[in-house]
Amino acid sequence: MWRHVASNAVTFLVLTLFLLGGVILWGRGEYNAAGPLEDSICLQVPRGSTIQSVSRDLEAQNAIRNGAIFRMGADYQELADDLKAGSFLISEAASMSDIVATITGDGRSTCGTQVRYLVRVADLLVRVRALDPQTQGFITTAEFRPAEEEAPTAYSAALDEVGVELSVSLAPGVTSWQVVESLKAIDVLEGDIAEVPAEGALAPESYEVRPGDDRAELVAQMEELQLERISRVWAERDPDLPLETPEELMTLASIVEKETGNAEERGVVASVFVNRLRQGMRLQTDPTVIYGVTRGQGILGRGLRQSELRARTPWNTYVIEGLPPTPIANPGLASLEAVANPPDTDFVFFVAKTLDPADGHNFAVTLDEHNRNVAEYRRLEAERANSNN
Secondary structure, rough: OOOHHHHHHHHHHHHHHHHHHHHHHHHHHHHHOOOOOOEEEEEEEEOOOOOOHHHHHHHOOOOOOOHHHHHHHHOOOHOOOHOOOOOEEEEOOOOOOHHHHHHHOOOOOOOEEEEEEEEOOEEEEEEEEEEEOOOOEEEEEEEEOOOOOOOOOOHHHHHOOOOOOOOOOOOOOOEEEHHHHHHHHHHOEEEOOOOOOOOOOOOOEEEEEOOEEHHHHHHHHHHHHHHHHHHHHOOOOOOOOOOHHHHHHHHHHHHHHOOOOOOHHHHHHHHHHHHHHHOOOOOOOOOHHHHHHHHOOOOOOOOOOOOHHOHHHOOOOOOOOOOOOOOOOOOHHHHHHHHHOOOOOOEEEEEEEEOOHHHOOEEEEEHHHHHHHHHHHHHHHHHHHHHHO
């Protein structure tokens, strides 16, 4: 009898283990199988969320079939406690394992709303945009200039959203004064900036920020990145450059930055100034004269006067020899690299091709050739003036 009972118990145990193994295999298959989601969604994970609350949200949006399996899978992978707050793009047919990996990863939002504070040469522009989960493209929902307009309600609403991504972007060619004034106008930042950083010391780049971030700390981050860039570029420079220090390279890069926004010709413009320095020619570049007038505090907003072109300031390269004493803006990485290793050309002159700066420049080796290019540009100016009369 006891043998019979023992035999039945063993059989029951084996059957139970078999069934349990089957359930585990089934659960594992469900956890890794394609999910039921038919269209991509943007999953909002508020701060303080749990795997349980997220699983309920996912079930409600028909992104997963079984919340219990979702939770058990996250627990089994020891990821349940790594849940991040933010906005996460969940693709169609995403498996539960894929979703868990997404919401427990680096925490960087991959969808939702972005607020970008664009520090530009002319102004500070605030742009609010949202990523459309279906098209994977950004849609601008609001734009405004804090110096000129009231913030729209879409901006305030965006700041209240879960996982909103904030960034401050410096355009190449902005001055340090312009950066400081723009940071003062960004209302999500806090703290004072003791003094305007040295011209050229801030790296044009996009910086992620959070509400309450300190302005001075953000400036320090910009300075650190620019120092890192100039140190690396200086170490990799052409050894035959007529430049003695990293500061001189930065100064020339700032001039190149202000002379052209055309990426394809940036190196050629750099070669012109390098050739002029080698030949002992004056740089004769308008942006340096403008800096002598404005000291980088805003834009001139008009053409240069003849008296300004003749005035002796430390930055007037029509009057002084060589480089001005400081940069005239904050150069981007591309301009630093262009100056550090310019192409080998014989050009020493250039003038705009058309009245549209985006069209670039005509370059010349001789003064006669340059004068012909200048005459053509003057003709275009005269045509426009006549058409406006």
